Amino acid sequence: MDKANLPTFSVLPRHVGIIMDGNGRWAKKRGLPRYKGHVEGAKTFRKIGEFAGDLGIQYLTFYAFSTENWSRPPEEVAAIMDLFRDYLRELDERKAENEEKGIKVHFLGDRHGIPKDIQRMMGYSERITRKKHHVILNIAINYGGRQEILHGVQALAHEVEKGKLRAKDITEQMISDHLYTASMPDPDLIIRPSGEYRLSNFLLWQSAYAELWFSDVLWPDFTEEDFVEALRAYEHRNRRFGGV
Ligand code: FPP
Numbered sequence: 001m002d003k004a005n006l007p008t009f010s011v012l013p014r015h016v017g018i019i020m021d022g023n024g025r026w027a028k029k030r031g032l033p034r035y036k037g038h039v040e041g042a043k044t045f046r047k048i049g050e051f052a053g054d055l056g057i058q059y060l061t062f063y064a065f066s067t068e069n070w071s072r073p074p075e076e077v078a079a080i081m082d083l084f085r086d087y088l089r090e091l092d093e094r095k096a097e098n099e100e101k102g103i104k105v106h107f108l109g110d111r112h113g114i115p116k117d118i119q120r121m122m123g124y125s126e127r128i129t130r131k132k133h134h135v136i137l138n139i140a141i142n143y144g145g146r147q148e149i150l151h152g153v154q155a156l157a158h159e160v161e162k163g164k165l166r167a168k169d170i171t172e173q174m175i176s177d178h179l180y181t182a183s184m185p186d187p188d189l190i191i192r193p194s195g196e197y198r199l200s201n202f203l204l205w206q207s208a209y210a211e212l213w214f215s216d217v218l219w220p221d222f223t224e225e226d227f228v229e230a231l232r233a234y235e236h237r238n239r240r241f242g243g244v
Contacts (some may be wrong), residue, residue, distance in 0.1 A: 001224045006054060009235055013188035015059035016052060016230075017203050017210070020045060022194025022218030029218075035079035040220035042083045051224045053101060053135040055231070059184055060137050061108065063202045067144035070113070081115060084141065088121035095128050102134030108180035109143035110151075136184065143180070145204030152178030181206055189234045193217045193226070211237045 001007075023037030030036075045062055052060050065080060091098065091105060098105075107122045114122070122141075155178050159165040176182065186206045190199070195216040199207060213230040215222070 001051065003054060007228055007231075009055075009231055011235055012056060012231065013211075013234055014057070015061070015185050015187045015189075016057055017061040017063070017187040017190040017207070018048065019063045019190070019192040019200060019202055020219045021192060021196055021200075023220055025194065026218040026220040034076050037218075037220055038076075038080050038083055042087065044220055044222050046087075047224065048222065048227055049137060051227060053103060053137075058135060059187075060135065061140060061181075061187060061203065062138070063140045063143065063200075065109075065141045065143070066201060067110065067113075067142055067147055068201070070142075081118060084118055085121065088118065088125055091125045092121075092128065098129055099131060103129060103137055104131075104133035104135070105129045105137050105139065108138050108140040108148075110147060111142070113142045138181070138184075140180075140202070143202075145199070145201045148179050149175070149205050175205065179205060186210065188239075189213060189230065191215070191227075191230050193219050193222050209239070209241050211239065 020041050023041040024034045025037070026040060027034050027037030045064070049060060049062070064084070069080075070077060105125050107126065111119050111122065152175050156165065156170055156174060160167050160170075181203070186208070187203055187210045189212075190203070190207055190210045191213050192198075193215045195214070197214055199212075203210075211234055213233050215226060215230070217223075217226055
């Protein structure tokens, strides 16, 4: 989309979460191996990430790999890991450009299960992009919403065990502060393409009041126009947060 003619919105979500789904089906439809769908999906990730930043969305969270995705065939998992490596290398190569744009990268998920070289590159990417932050780009890798809540609750239970906290004093805010998204606003809008209508363990705690938007388009085919359509739908939603 032409950068000089970007669409404008009466209200823009501060935080958008995206479940990148449908890569496998996209490849299957074309008689290609599944990993080719992920290769195309990674291109869409770059395109939509950049576009959302240009539109002024401050927080973006992409679901790239769930704690359940390890059960896929090893060659598919290896291909996805290679796509992460490519992207992390690119972040280093484009350091200056990303700094200019004020993009700060942050990873959500349990890093322990991830190959060591990727863990190191993730830490490095977070350090080199930490200075300015007009756009926070969260990438969820080895992420599971229930696991995230469980880890947070365990950390709080530990405080209780040590006598530093009383169970009855635990607040919702304390749980939020123990999640990977601590200090970030909750997602206002969650987008799921590919014709599936569920959250699949994505940002479970944080999405309590999120608007949900679904589309039949498979993620590799997802366009900037589709993203605009989701934002237009959001513009017309009436968020009451449980009030009237
Ligand atoms: C779900 O589609 C997609 C994934 C499990 C992987 C998503 C990963 C990428 C798009 C690569 C991201 C790359 C970077 C650099 C962050 P699916 O395979 O479950 O699709 P299906 O439901 O059609 O089988």
